[in-house]
Amino acid sequence: MKAKIHRVTATECELHYEGLCAIDGVLLDAAGICEYEHIHIYNINNGNRFTTYAIRGEDHSGIISVNGAAAHKVDVGDLLIIAAYAKYDESEKDAYAPTLCYVDGSNKLTKVKSKID
DSSP: OEEEEEEEEOOOEEESSSSEEEEEEHHHHHHTOOTTTTEEEEETTTTTTTEEEEEEEOOTSEEEEEEEGGGGGGTTTTTTEEEEOOOOOOTTTTTTTOEEEEEEEOOOOEEEESOOO
16 A cells, blocks of 8 residues: 545545546645546445546545546545555565555544554
8 A cells, every 4th residue: 555545524426527536635645646546445434445546626625526437336425545556666665654644524634644553
């Protein structure tokens, strides 16, 4: 795992919109997730798991908008985990640490860590 944004709340679901997940730009930057990067989304409320790609939402907006076909897997208000993965070679593994981002109930960044307590 390269990064995760833990327990964000879905703020919008747009079925008839080009598929993607709009994420508050502050959260993308904190997690080190690039716009158009492949992401995995895990829905805590219903157990759905799916992949899509990230786009940058407005900074400080708190937006987490799941769109297109993926909107069938999320309801507004659902708690989600958004994760990105990367491959590392043997020479990089000793310096590797994931970026773990945590938010409050309004999807505002509260802390960033590199390991689970």
